[in-house]
Amino acid sequence: GAVVSQHPSRVICKSGTSVKIECRSLDFQATTMFWYRQFPKQSLMLMATSNEGSKATYEQGVEKDKFLINHASLTLSTLTVTSAHPEDSSFYICSARDVARGGDTEAFFGQGTRLTVV
């Protein structure tokens, strides 16, 4: 299957700093990527849909100025958590679909990023 690479897998940062997470589709072009957050023992929560070359679409309750998403190319989307606070500590996961195969294809997930803000 298609491969989505997410980096870093773990990051610890100080409160008030910013953290950038990268999501790359390695063997297909992803015009759309999705960013999720998952708190312990809870399901995936969609934060935003990242569209190549245009602004991301954020879900209700997600601060777009805090979670900056850039999808500059067909294979790379980045999520930057700005001015991180301890409550932003979570597991962040990106996913992408190979739209060339049709809109109803499976989502391929990155490995996830465990963010801890101290």
Added chain:
Amino acid sequence: GQNIDQPTEMTATEGAIVQINCTYQTSGFNGLFWYQQHAGEAPTFLSYNVLDGLEEKGRFSSFLSRSKGYSYLLLKELQMKDSASYLCACMDSNYQLIWGAGTKLIIKP
């Protein structure tokens, strides 16, 4: 509104069979996915159903009834490594995935 329901937790014995149910209500329907997620890892794809019936893939099978808004994931010959959360997700008319909360499956020897 859109809603996906699945049990929070299930326990089964190694070597046995377990069925994880999922019911859904979505705005349109473009298929149902099952994913497996081990603790601390990203989900991995298990199955996709868009037509009624049973899809078998090795020890795992998935069933769909569109008229009933119902699916199940059947795991046979359970192994300890099958201990994980199993996520049901539906694709709505906009091709957006709507996720269930996941079912934590505990396998006992």
